[in-house]
Amino acid sequence: MSTLYTAIAVFAILATGVSIPAYAQLVDAITVTTDKEAYEDGESITVTGQVRERLSGYPVTLQVIAANGNLVTVEQLEVSEDNTYGIDITAGGALWRSAGTYTVKVLYGTDSRVAETTFEFGGSGEQTGPRTKTIAVTGNPELLVGYSIKGGKIISIEPDIAAKSLIVTLETTSDGEVTLILPRGVIDAKLGPDGQSGEDDSFFVLVDGSEGDFEEITTADDRTLTIQFEEGTTQIEIIGTWVIPEFGAMAAIILAVAIVSIIAVSARSRLNILPKY
Template sequence: MKTRIIFVFLILGMIVTLPVFAQSLITIKTNSNSYKEGDTVVISGNVSTIIVGTPITLQIFSQGNLVDVAQFNVAEDGSYSYTIIAEGPYWAKSGEYTVRASFGEDNVAETQFNFSPKSDVIATDIFEVDAGSYGTFDVNYSINGGTVKNMLIDKDIFALIVIIESENDGSITLEMPRDAFDAKKQDQTDDTFIIIIDGIEVPYQETVTNTNSRIITINFEEGDSDIEIIGTTIIPEFGTIAVMILAVGIITTIIVTKNRFQIPI
């Protein structure tokens, strides 16, 4: 009777300790704690006991939704590694992602990392705009959801044209220097800009206005490319040297005219 009781306790002890052993059978880690869209995610780990003919099943979840799944065998030394590029239709939401590795029955390991799609990544830079004979002027900008390819002026319509490549819906914020580009009423008070994206007028938000610059934010949609910001004043086509040459030319003309027609001064 005592032998049976001892045997039962031994069996119960094995049942209780088995899940603990099983959970430590596999490990998992990633090569970083955070990724941006387009980054390479390397998932690796080890199994303490190789089960012949049993593959590892790898799953990646975002807020409970399956993002990616793969299945592969472990190496002879019990290690494994899986590489994936963080991009595609299922890599859409920012936040915490969970990686789950399963090996056989009840052998599961998990780890987490943070992910940011391009629409959440803000790029900040300064663009040097070519202003012809005037020289250049700088426009500070930040953009998410796309990249700035070029900025140029169209003096005929008093416009700053920003050419972007938009991978997602996003926005661009521009700090425009008043001495290069502005929108003024006849009484010299601030006027609103006209914003046109690919031929369609759109609204904008003006966040900061001071004596040196105006900061505006424009929302755009995936696929948009040309943003026209139309004001009322733009830097002259002639720079300081050109104006001096023009002034000399006017004075010379006056002198020639005086000599020819004997106009007294």
């Protein structure tokens, strides 16, 4: 009989030893994969995955991170009844210029369920993606804003000094998006008391007067915003904490030189008409 009890005890210990630890459940709580290992500019990337346990009210947050570390895509994906999710993403555009290994990262729930996968991308060229152009800021011909646009064209970019904003006037032909490469010398959003110093703050974007969603990547020299718009949109306003005055440094110098020249000519003219004794 003691042999039987011993066997039962050993079996119980072995059964306990092969049970799945809690950390293994967390690792496998969500999976992610792409349909290919490498993509060319303009190709469609199919991302799919599965969650172990479907959590009501919690979407999957998907991020695509470029080879240079910039965040190029953020999506919120609903989980279906069979615990799966998926999305098709077009590879390419102004934010996808970097070539190399891209990372797809997914997050789910409140306990840091995370999974990652990677793919290779050759970088987005001007010929297959939307071409980056430049446009001068109204009143500041020496200050240029880079941009690319799908579904319309930009008519003008004008500073609003009082609102500390840039007003982008559009002419649209369909739903689309515009990517603006904004030099920090044109507009910025900072937490410092002067609006030009301290840590970066968030811009506030209005699309025809309503708050709009946007994606952003930043460098030391500029801030790049990608903004969605609907057909018929005529104006996008980007509000920060500081914007370039209506006349830039070069324009101010030219104006000062012109004023000095006028004064000099006027003084000479008065001397020439004075009577001589």
